[in-house]
Amino acid sequence: MADQSDVEAALVGVIGGALYPYGVTGPCAVTGATCRIYRGWPVPAALDADLLAGIANISVMAVEGHTLNTTRWPDKWIAPTQTTPTLSTTVVGQSVTFGGIAAPGQVVAVIADSAWAAWRVQPADTPASVAAGLAGSLGKVRNATASGATLTVPGVVRLTARVEADQPTLRLSRRQQQAFQATLWCGDPATRDAVGGAIDAALSGIDFLGLADGTSGRLRYVSSSVTDKWEDAVLYRRELTYSVDYPTAIAADLPRMAIGAANLGADRAHAFPTLLS
Secondary structure (H helix, E strand, O other), X not given: OXXXXXXXXXXXXXXXHHHOOOOOOOOXXXXXXXXXXXXOOOOHHXXXXXXXXXXXXXXXXXXXXXXXXXXXXXXXXXXXXXXXXXXXXXXXXXXXXXXXXXXXXXXXXXXXXXXXXXXXOOOOOOHHHHHHHHHHHHOOOOOOEEEOOEEEOOOOOOEEEEEEEOEEEEEEEEEEEEEEEEEEEEOOHHHHHHHHHHHHHHHHOOOEEEOOOOOEEEEEEEEEEEEOOOOOOOOEEEEEEEEEEEEEEEEEEEOOOOOOOOOEOOOOOEOOOOOOO
């Protein structure tokens, strides 16, 4: 699920990519600058040491008190990506042969005329053990045998085999708009200006910020401010504030239907039924 920490991590990633396009071992995009980018507020002693060493710090954190509940649609399950089964089936005449990888998270179904059997793949399964398991289940209603990875149903007129994989799904339970601040802590104004400009350009070019769970948040510019105080003679600061409207999502792996029928809801979206196994 997307959390405030995921948004902060995504912003750190964008800023890091803008300043170090060739990775942290490569040169900084701002000539002559060395930057440290992280989530949270800096530790004063560590910041002082970095500034004296010529290392600029960029801290990213949520702005307290700047949160708005923007939930405006009914929550529902969505499948942002599709998982392809790794177990395969080949039907020839009265036999079905299983191949590929019998990985967990898959359900195999065999329909022999009006009889059927389903098998949920277990961690220790192989194509041969899947065939044996289906033969044992199907054998309760009609004759069925297994030899290696091949299941045979003598006398069958119509033989069908299917493999379905559990699908990663998300339920968007809430949306919120939160302000986040990227604070630049630099030892001189030239570095602050150059680094700040590079970060602002990178963030301003993004409409939707990709998050780790596959969702995204709407990124909008809010404000920018510069702090120069005579008592902080070696500290030049700039704060860039952006808001992110992002969802809170609940993740689950749900099965797809292998046997039966599904109803379409009012929005014409398929439901995720409980699969017989």
